[in-house]
Amino acid sequence: MDAPLLNFNRHRDDIEREVVDRAVDWFAKTAGPDPLRSYQLVLNDAALNEIHRLQRTRQRGAGALEAWERLARQIGRMTEPELENQIRKRTADYANDVAGHFDRRVYRFATSALPTGLGALFKTTDLMQGLTSLRELESRIRVEGEIDQVRELARFGTLVVVPTHSSNLDSIVMGWSLHNAGLPPCTYGAGKNLFTNPLVGFFMRNLGAYRVDRRLRHMLYKDVLKFYSQVLIERGYHSLFFPGGTRSRSGEIESKLKLGLMGTAISAYAERVQRDDRRPIYIVPVTINYPLVLEAETLVEDHLKDEGQARYIIDDDEFSHLTKVSHFVARVMALDTTMVIRYGKPLDVFGNPVGPDGRSLGPGGTPLEAHRYFLRDGQMTVDPQRDTEYTRQTGYAVAQAYLRDAVILPTHFLGWLLFHRERRLAPHLDLFALLRSTSGHRHDLTELCDDAERVRRLLCRLEDRNQLKLYPSVRSQPIDAVIGDAVKTYGMYHLKNAVERTDHALVVGDPKMLYFYGNRLAPWTYSLKEALA
Amino acid sequence: MTRWGLVGDGAWGMALARRLAANGCQVTIAGENAYHARLPKGVVHTVDVRTVLVDHERLLIALPIGNLEGFLTGAEPYLRGDHRIVSTCRGLTPKAHLRGTEAIARLTAVRQLAVLAGAADASALKRKSPVALVVGTPFSDWGNEVQTALSSNSLRVYTNGDLVGVELANVVAAVVGVALGVARAMSVGPAAEATALTRALAEMDRLVGGLGGRQGTAYGLAGLGVLGEMAYEGKGNSFKAGTALAKGSLSEAHSFFEVREATRTLAARVSLEHLRAPLVDAVASMMEAGTTPIEALADLMHRPVGPEVG
Numbered sequence: 001m002d003a004p005l006l007n008f009n010r011h012r013d014d015i016e017r018e019v020v021d022r023a024v025d026w027f028a029k030t031a032g033p034d035p036l037r038s039y040q041l042v043l044n045d046a047a048l049n050e051i052h053r054l055q056r057t058r059q060r061g062a063g064a065l066e067a068w069e070r071l072a073r074q075i076g077r078m079t080e081p082e083l084e085n086q087i088r089k090r091t092a093d094y095a096n097d098v099a100g101h102f103d104r105r106v107y108r109f110a111t112s113a114l115p116t117g118l119g120a121l122f123k124t125t126d127l128m129q130g131l132t133s134l135r136e137l138e139s140r141i142r143v144e145g146e147i148d149q150v151r152e153l154a155r156f157g158t159l160v161v162v163p164t165h166s167s168n169l170d171s172i173v174m175g176w177s178l179h180n181a182g183l184p185p186c187t188y189g190a191g192k193n194l195f196t197n198p199l200v201g202f203f204m205r206n207l208g209a210y211r212v213d214r215r216l217r218h219m220l221y222k223d224v225l226k227f228y229s230q231v232l233i234e235r236g237y238h239s240l241f242f243p244g245g246t247r248s249r250s251g252e253i254e255s256k257l258k259l260g261l262m263g264t265a266i267s268a269y270a271e272r273v274q275r276d277d278r279r280p281i282y283i284v285p286v287t288i289n290y291p292l293v294l295e296a297e298t299l300v301e302d303h304l305k306d307e308g309q310a311r312y313i314i315d316d317d318e319f320s321h322l323t324k325v326s327h328f329v330a331r332v333m334a335l336d337t338t339m340v341i342r343y344g345k346p347l348d349v350f351g352n353p354v355g356p357d358g359r360s361l362g363p364g365g366t367p368l369e370a371h372r373y374f375l376r377d378g379q380m381t382v383d384p385q386r387d388t389e390y391t392r393q394t395g396y397a398v399a400q401a402y403l404r405d406a407v408i409l410p411t412h413f414l415g416w417l418l419f420h421r422e423r424r425l426a427p428h429l430d431l432f433a434l435l436r437s438t439s440g441h442r443h444d445l446t447e448l449c450d451d452a453e454r455v456r457r458l459l460c461r462l463e464d465r466n467q468l469k470l471y472p473s474v475r476s477q478p479i480d481a482v483i484g485d486a487v488k489t490y491g492m493y494h495l496k497n498a499v500e501r502t503d504h505a506l507v508v509g510d511p512k513m514l515y516f517y518g519n520r521l522a523p524w525t526y527s528l529k530e531a532l533a
Numbered sequence: 534m535t536r537w538g539l540v541g542d543g544a545w546g547m548a549l550a551r552r553l554a555a556n557g558c559q560v561t562i563a564g565e566n567a568y569h570a571r572l573p574k575g576v577v578h579t580v581d582v583r584t585v586l587v588d589h590e591r592l593l594i595a596l597p598i599g600n601l602e603g604f605l606t607g608a609e610p611y612l613r614g615d616h617r618i619v620s621t622c623r624g625l626t627p628k629a630h631l632r633g634t635e636a637i638a639r640l641t642a643v644r645q646l647a648v649l650a651g652a653a654d655a656s657a658l659k660r661k662s663p664v665a666l667v668v669g670t671p672f673s674d675w676g677n678e679v680q681t682a683l684s685s686n687s688l689r690v691y692t693n694g695d696l697v698g699v700e701l702a703n704v705v706a707a708v709v710g711v712a713l714g715v716a717r718a719m720s721v722g723p724a725a726e727a728t729a730l731t732r733a734l735a736e737m738d739r740l741v742g743g744l745g746g747r748q749g750t751a752y753g754l755a756g757l758g759v760l761g762e763m764a765y766e767g768k769g770n771s772f773k774a775g776t777a778l779a780k781g782s783l784s785e786a787h788s789f790f791e792v793r794e795a796t797r798t799l800a801a802r803v804s805l806e807h808l809r810a811p812l813v814d815a816v817a818s819m820m821e822a823g824t825t826p827i828e829a830l831a832d833l834m835h836r837p838v839g840p841e842v843g
Binding site: 352360362363364366368369370371372373375376377378385386389390392393445513526 | 590606610611612613614615638639640641642644645671672673674675807
């Protein structure tokens with residue numbers, strides 16, 4: 001059976017119509033039973049937010065600011081049908097802006113003729129060289145985990161794939177991994193800023209990505225986005241979104257997830273149950289584990305700035321420079337350590353594990369009927385507050401899955417260890433002063449190996465207890481080889497070498513990079529410190 | 534008429550069953566203690582827990598915390614997504630050191646959970662003293678339902694969205710209450726007792742915040758309410774255990790088994806989560822390591838002084 005996304009264009013208009021109808025119905029009840037007041041509230045909120053945004057960005061002259069200002073003055077005098085008309089029009093505009101396309105030709109091109117595209121990415125002019133690159137790509141990215149089960153579930157259920165997010169390359173890498181693992185293509189929400197990269201933008205526009213404009217903070221837009229995602233899931237389109245919301249600035253695995261889009265999976269399932277459609281929806285947590293992160297330097301800088309949140313949307317990082325991307329990819333190809341994409345155990349929309357047959361399971365392995373979560377006295381009930389709470393609990397289950405499936409690579413391992421030693425060497429410096437320093441500390445290799453062995457022993461125990469995953473070489477290679485691999489990897493890409501090796505020591509050049517990569521182990525910091533005490 | 538299933542037929546379970554029945558609920562209570570007790574109209578007793586679980590989606594669990602994990606392991610196959618549970622279990626589980634609802638969430642598929650806490654006990658309900666309890670749950674519909682089902686002219690049931698905070702405040706109060714008992718028995722004077730009370734509250738607030746609850750919840754019925762009852766009444770098991778410690782009778786203090794367990798499990802959880810809890814540590818040290826109250830007080834007084842809040 002064709003993946004639903006392959007036929008997306010045929011249903012695009014119909015989907016948009018349904019989104020608009022649902023959203024307008026919803027907006028009519030926003031402020032209670034009176035539609036007039038509800039419409040006024042929604043339009044006022046949109047106008048206020050847009051006027052502030054456009055004034056901040058000084059986009060006067062383009063006409064948008066003036067149009068919103070005009071509307072804001074008129075809202076109080078409008079009749080209910082006029083307000084509804086305005087809301088319908090703007091909702092339709094936003095739905096049209098959000099909705100993606102799916103072009104089978106581009107999909108075929110992207111999946112079977114990918115070498116040409118990748119060739120461009122690697123700046124190779126020779127097709128054969130491009131083909132070699134693709135083969136290398138397969139050996140450079142390891143896709144592992146519960147792939148067989150996820151593939152089976154996709155046959156009769158709808159997947160909502162929720163990966164960790166550390167780089168703008170994530171959506172490309174995920175698209176590739178889905179195809180490589182024999183999984184159906186997913187529609188996904190991508191920040192509008194990503195479409196500015198011409199090559200990536202072309203693929204995104206034509207491979208089912210829908211555009212999310214994170215500058216728009218008003219409920220009119222946010223609810224259109226939620227209904228769009230919900231309608232797609234309801235209709236059986238496999239979906240992907242990054243619940244971290246934005247790339248991890250500190251290098252840590254996301255623990256606080258944004259639940260807006262994840263909530264659409266529960267809403268979609270509730271809608272299905274109401275229509276007696278019991279087709280299941282599955283949440284698939286995925287961890288993307290890079291030995292090197294393309295934008296590490298920009299991200300950690302942003303993390304350190306007080307105004308980090310103000311730069312929530314970074315549009316001038318490494319990803320926007322094609323030459324940097326190609327340089328990075330070429331370097332990653334030359335690494336000994338591969339990138340790992342790990343598919344975790346699938347969950348139902350309430351965060352319960354599911355068995356091989358797709359049935360939800362209780363903690364003791366008892367099969368559950370998932371639709372019962374919506375019942376009260378045997379009747380299906382609509383309770384948005386309850387469902388919001390269910391979403392929060394599912395978010396917690398996903399965050400726990402991220403920890404279990406985080407793959408610790410040599411760069412994370414050495415990053416944590418060296419940064420911990422740096423802090424011990426400079427106890428008088430606060431964290432930020434230390435991160436801003438150029439260090440220059442020498443770490444004797446014999447002592448370092450001794451500490452590394454102790455940390456590794458603990459990590460192995462944690463892996464045995466299924467609390468994290470270790471990259472095979474971290475577990476089994478001689479410790480000096482693990483350290484050597486990490487040092488070599490840092491040196492492959494980052495301009496300012498994080499660490500340099502001398503005869504019998506490692507010299508730290510950039511604590512920030514160590515902090516960034518070491519943060520992958522942050523959830524286990526206390527235990528690790530105890531192991532070294 | 535709403536139907537409720539109760540698990541645990543001790544004094545507290547029976548008092549709550551009566552309260553529910555008085556409000557027109559149909560109650561089936563399961564347990565092995567009260568099968569011969571005189572039951573009010575609307576309450577049926579059974580020893581068959583399975584039937585209670587299968588037939589009722591509204592459940593109230595009034596078991597000692599030590600029995601909870603065993604009960605849940607057996608109950609897991611019968612608990613479904615539409616079950617809603619309110620727990621009155623006080624303390625942390627003996628092995629995993631989990632809150633009651635935390636254990637329910639971990640060992641069963643039930644999501645809609647609530648906790649009932651506060652100073653009122655079975656005898657206060659029986660006497661119809663004017664008292665209050667708090668039901669903590671993030672599920673507002675479920676919280677409102679519990680509130681309506683239990684409230685009366687003499688019992689006010691408040692709702693609170695901070696389940697974790699309510700449940701933890703109740704546990705921490707049982708432990709820091711020991712310190713209040715010690716202070717009273719040592720006759721340290723009203724100023725010192727007031728100091729102990731305020732520092733106990735600050736510690737309770739910090740622990741609630743550190744373990745996932747909201748700061749401020751400790752000042753409600755489940756925290757300050759319980760401490761206030763102890764301080765005014767000068768009774769309560771925690772207070773009595775503290776009195777025994779002050780007298781130097783460790784065996785008598787250990788006879789308050791639930792208080793000793795609450796102390797042991799909370800100290801272990803606090804240590805696991807790397808939180809600062811000097812009063813809890815002091816009580817644990819008196820209970821388990823034989824530290825005398827004088828030594829414990831000296832340790833507390835010699836710590837570096839910091840800001841009052843934080």
